[in-house]
Amino acid sequence: MIEWLFPNLRLAQFWTATLDTLYMTAVSGAATFVLGLVLGTALFLTSPGQLLANRPVYGALSLLTNIFRSIPFIILIVLLIPFTRFVVGRMLGVNAALPALIIGAAPFYARLVEIGFREVAKGVIEATRAMGGGIGTIIFKVLIPEAGPALASGLTVTLISLVGYTAMAGVIGAGGLGHLAYLEGFQRNNGDVTLAATGMVLVIVFAIQFAGDLVTRILDKR
Amino acid sequence: MIELHNVRKSFQQGRVSVPAVDGVSLSIARGQIFGVIGYSGAGKSTLIRLINGLEHLDSGTITVGELDVSRAGEAELRRARPKIGMIFQHFNLLWSRTVAANIAFALEIAGARKADIPGRVAELIKLVGLEGREHAYPSQLSGGQKQRVGIARALANRPDVLLCDEATSALDPETTDAILDLLSGINRQFGLTIVLITHEMHVVRRICDQVAVMDAGRIVEAGAVSEVFARPQSEVTQRFLRQLLAGEGVGESLDLNAVDPGQGALVKLTYMGPQARQAALADAIRHFDLPINILHGRVSRTREASVGDLYVQIPASDEKLEEVLAFLRERDIASDIIGREKRA
Numbered sequence: 001m002i003e004w005l006f007p008n009l010r011l012a013q014f015w016t017a018t019l020d021t022l023y024m025t026a027v028s029g030a031a032t033f034v035l036g037l038v039l040g041t042a043l044f045l046t047s048p049g050q051l052l053a054n055r056p057v058y059g060a061l062s063l064l065t066n067i068f069r070s071i072p073f074i075i076l077i078v079l080l081i082p083f084t085r086f087v088v089g090r091m092l093g094v095n096a097a098l099p100a101l102i103i104g105a106a107p108f109y110a111r112l113v114e115i116g117f118r119e120v121a122k123g124v125i126e127a128t129r130a131m132g133g134g135i136g137t138i139i140f141k142v143l144i145p146e147a148g149p150a151l152a153s154g155l156t157v158t159l160i161s162l163v164g165y166t167a168m169a170g171v172i173g174a175g176g177l178g179h180l181a182y183l184e185g186f187q188r189n190n191g192d193v194t195l196a197a198t199g200m201v202l203v204i205v206f207a208i209q210f211a212g213d214l215v216t217r218i219l220d221k222r
Numbered sequence: 223m224i225e226l227h228n229v230r231k232s233f234q235q236g237r238v239s240v241p242a243v244d245g246v247s248l249s250i251a252r253g254q255i256f257g258v259i260g261y262s263g264a265g266k267s268t269l270i271r272l273i274n275g276l277e278h279l280d281s282g283t284i285t286v287g288e289l290d291v292s293r294a295g296e297a298e299l300r301r302a303r304p305k306i307g308m309i310f311q312h313f314n315l316l317w318s319r320t321v322a323a324n325i326a327f328a329l330e331i332a333g334a335r336k337a338d339i340p341g342r343v344a345e346l347i348k349l350v351g352l353e354g355r356e357h358a359y360p361s362q363l364s365g366g367q368k369q370r371v372g373i374a375r376a377l378a379n380r381p382d383v384l385l386c387d388e389a390t391s392a393l394d395p396e397t398t399d400a401i402l403d404l405l406s407g408i409n410r411q412f413g414l415t416i417v418l419i420t421h422e423m424h425v426v427r428r429i430c431d432q433v434a435v436m437d438a439g440r441i442v443e444a445g446a447v448s449e450v451f452a453r454p455q456s457e458v459t460q461r462f463l464r465q466l467l468a469g470e471g472v473g474e475s476l477d478l479n480a481v482d483p484g485q486g487a488l489v490k491l492t493y494m495g496p497q498a499r500q501a502a503l504a505d506a507i508r509h510f511d512l513p514i515n516i517l518h519g520r521v522s523r524t525r526e527a528s529v530g531d532l533y534v535q536i537p538a539s540d541e542k543l544e545e546v547l548a549f550l551r552e553r554d555i556a557s558d559i560i561g562r563e564k565r566a
Contacts, residue, residue, distance in 0.1 A: 127314035130274055130385075131375070132303035133331045141327065145318040221359040222317050 008190035014180065018200050020094050021176035024166040025204070028101035029159045035106040036158070037151075039065065040113025041139060047114070051125070051135060065107040073104050073165050077172060097174035101165050109158045116150030117143050148219035156212025160205050167201065177201050223415045224250040224273060224383065229282035229292075231268055242268040243279075244439030250432070252382075255409050255416045257426040257447070259462060260436035266419040269436070270385050273417065274306045275299040287382055304332035307376030311388035313368040315360040321371050322347065322356040328378035346374040350404065366397035373404065377412075384408075386418035390425055398422075402429050423462045427451070435459050451560070463560070485515065486537030488561035489547070493521050493529050497554035503532070506549055512538055514546075533560075 002009070043065065045051050046058040071079070077100040084099045120143055128142050144151065170178025177197040185194030226248040232241040242265045250256045260266045271277040272284060275291050284291040289302050315324050325343045334342070347356055350370040360368055369389060376384055386405070390398040406429045409416050420426065426433050426447060433451075434444035435458055442456040454460045491503070500521055507514050519532035536543055547557045 121312075121314065123310055123312050123314035124316060126276065127308070127310060128327075128331070129276060130303060130306075130308040131328045131331045131379075132300045134300055137331055141330070142316065146316055148318060219318070222361050 006192040006196050008184075008188075009193050009196050013184070014193075014196060014200075017175065017177045017180040017197065018204075020174075021163065021166050021170075021178070021201070021204065024094050024097050024101060024169070024174065024176055025159060025162050028098050028105060028162055028166075029155070031098070031102045032105040032109050032158060032162070033155055035102065036109030037113055037144075039106060039110035040117065041143070043110060043114040044117040044143070045135075045139075051138065065110055068103060068107040069111065071104075073100070074168055074172075076100055076104050077169060092173045094175050097166060097169035097176075100169060101162060104165055105158055105162050108161065109154060112154030112158065113147075113151060116147035116154060119150055120146045149216045149222075152212060152216040152219055156208060156216070159208050159212070163201060163205055163208070223252040223254075223287060224248070224256075224417065225283070225285045226273075227283045229269075229272060229284060230280045231272060231277060232280060233268075241265075241439050243272065245282075246436075246439070246441055247282075248434060248441065248444070250415060250417060252415055253409070253413045254431045255406065255418070255429050257430035257433040258417070258419045258436055259421065259423065259426050259433060260419070260458070261421055264436045265439040266436050267387060270308075270387055270417060270419050273383075273385060274303055274308060304328070304379035305381045306383045306385065307379070307381040308385040308387065309369065309372040309376050309389045311391045313360070313365075313372045313392075315368060315371055315375075317360050320357050320359055321352060321363070324360070324371055325374045325378055328375045332379045334379075342378065346378055349377070349408075350374045364397075365393050366400060369393065369397075369401050370404070373401075373408070377408065377414075380412075382415060384414055384416045386416060386420075388420055389418065391420065391422065395424075398425070399428070405429060423465050435462070448559070453561075486535045487543055487559055488517075489534055489536055489543075490558040490560055491519075491532045491534060491550065492556040492558070493532070494554060494556065497552075498529070499553065502550060502553040502555055503534070505553075506546055509549065510538070510542070510546055512536060512542075512546065 002011070039061065043058065043061050046054045046061065048055065048058070068076070077097075080100045080103065084096055087099055088096050090096060124142055124146060125138055128138055133141070166174065166176050167178025167181070170176040170180070171182045173179070177200055181194045181197035184190060185192075185197060226246055229243055229246045230241065231243040232239045234240075244265070246265075246269060248256075258266045258269060268277055272279050273286060273291065275294065279292055282292065286302070286306060289298075291299070291302075294302065316327065319327065322340075322343050325346050326339050329339050329342060343356075347353060350373050352367060352370050352374070355363065355367065360371065363371070372389075384405075389405075390401050393401060402425060405416060405418075408414055409429075418425065418430070430447050432445065433447045434441045435450065435456065436442070437456070437458045443450055443454070443459050450459065451463060454463055493500075503514065503516075506512070515535040515537075517533045517535055519530065519534075521530035521532055536546055538546060543559075550557060
């Protein structure tokens, strides 16, 4: 059946490409979550009217975030080639895609984190201060748990963008489903391979969306 | 317990500096329920936040117990705050935590031992009457229940002082009374000093010992509740008094200013209980030979007795007045002196 529908598809290669895409999405997603959370927290706390309000720091962080969020991903990969060579050592393979993926997605997630934290009622932060809570308590026991659903739905959106980014990174040598669709499918005129790769990307995206919605719903006690 | 001396605080609005608290001095004794009443914008919210250092004052001194709040650093304030509980108009609970976990939060912050937390939380839940709701989330509770969680959380670390920021303003009248009763019970049981700010006269009348009337950042009048409202000196205080009457549907037909204070004390009589009869007032008039003047009111007869309120003016000296009120009390008619004649 599979051979009849996709005559040019080599299953072992298809499977490896799928795992590569999942690997790049998962690793860059985890790093984006941590980095974005740190950057988003810093953005929120230094913004005007907040606990560590600091105009110059907020301005600098905000500018940096906006710059990296604005550069089209395909250009970002090229711009980051020297940096990637330095960190990873080479420009081919799944690990070479990670720096660009993380630097491309973290600022985006940071903004979503900042927006999520803004939704946390100011009164709750005030109540925590009134009980004697410091900045650590406010970040780890108030902001993050109270913004839980927003953090989860934001991460869902970010992960789905990352799946798209990995496909782009694949075209210029990172491996994964994008690589398969472009090199094995498009360039060798095997339409069935391109179609199979697309189908798998859709399955991954739908699975992320479903899991993300589920987690968001579980976290939401409002 | 709490001393404020010439406290000032202003906020920057663009280029102008707007005073919120403008030279306030107050002395609040241990175990008292002290009310600060004022309209919104009077500066009372800022005032209460100065007491636990959530806002930093510009000048003056504030001491709470041994602590000089006005000189303490942030770290010292953080250590002191578990002993100064606070409750809020909008409750400010963490919706991601259950009732029990919200109460435990205050204990976690104060560094309680993990093993001690569940026992203390259970005690507090019982104290505020929320047994059975431990595992509910705030979104599943009514306003009154949320405020009970707020109170339990504020009391978790056995504070010496409880600050109430418009704690009943978001509640309906019945729930307000239940929460006020809980607060005054806690005050009696633990000897806790309570400072509450409100814009509702009813709250002050119901539970406060002392009251300060605040307007435009200043205290315009302060003293025992009965004194301040029996002889209102300032315009704001009189407005609050009218608000109280208006709340009972009296505002329209009874203008307090139109009542000639020379004609005697203004008293509200409440008929309640099996012995209350409309004729009791007539008996009093005859018994004391006083021309008691009925100003306003409505008393309706039920099968057993009369119920309702009557506003009357009693032209009598203080001692005589007491006798009249005692006479009525024996007949299940409660009284509330709203205004006394001003003595020149």
